[in-house]
Amino acid sequence: MLFRKAIVTDIPQLITFRKILLSSEDNSSMDETFSNYFETSLSDKSLVVWVADDDGVVVSTVCFCICRFAPRFDNPTGLVAYMTNVYTIPNYRRQGIVSKLVSEAKEELATLGVRKILLHSSDMAKPMYEKFGFVEGKNYMSINI
Ligand SMILES: CC(C)(COP(=O)(O)OP(=O)(O)OC[C@H]1O[C@@H](n2cnc3c(N)ncnc32)[C@H](O)[C@@H]1OP(=O)(O)O)[C@@H](O)C(=O)NCCC(=O)NCCS
Numbered sequence: 001m002l003f004r005k006a007i008v009t010d011i012p013q014l015i016t017f018r019k020i021l022l023s024s025e026d027n028s029s030m031d032e033t034f035s036n037y038f039e040t041s042l043s044d045k046s047l048v049v050w051v052a053d054d055d056g057v058v059v060s061t062v063c064f065c066i067c068r069f070a071p072r073f074d075n076p077t078g079l080v081a082y083m084t085n086v087y088t089i090p091n092y093r094r095q096g097i098v099s100k101l102v103s104e105a106k107e108e109l110a111t112l113g114v115r116k117i118l119l120h121s122s123d124m125a126k127p128m129y130e131k132f133g134f135v136e137g138k139n140y141m142s143i144n145i
Helices: 008-021 031-043 097-112 126-132
Strands: 002-005 047-054 057-068 079-088 116-119
Touching (some): 008 047, 008 079, 031 047, 047 079, 047 097, 057 097, 097 126
Antiparallel strands (some): 002 047
16 A cells, blocks of 8 residues: 555545545536646645555545644644545555554644644544544534625
């Protein structure tokens, strides 16, 4: 298994995983939008993506959207990564693949000056994130606008 940064030719598989995670019916109405997003954000480095590649087939991915918030005393760069598109193909689960991808990505994010990773978890994935050291936030509020 090769653990590597995503490249442009991985985009179709990133889109496939995204649609599965969004529980989308198999339609292609958003494919161009997804494709433009991945192409642009990989190129301007606002998105960090690691993939697991089994002999040329991408079987797992983790993505991090890099956001710059106002600097804080505990995060002077203000850089925060929002973790998303975390997916492993069923036959490859429970083999430590996401664990390895997250650990590689964390090293890279740290070198970029990111000091915090945020995420929304599915119920299924919560024990995994807890194992990685993520803790549930208490003061989080949101509104759809
Ligand atoms: C959640 C998911 C990404 C895990 O990927 P994976 O490659 O199997 O993860 P790993 O093998 O690296 O698991 C690392 C650790 O997380 C925990 N873990 C992973 N899947 C788990 C599950 N289904 N239930 C409980 N703990 C789990 C375990 O502690 C595991 O270590 P262990 O197998 O040594 O006990 C994968 O099951 C998946 O794609 N699920 C559907 C999509 C999803 O829920 N994505 C997350 C959206 S927030």
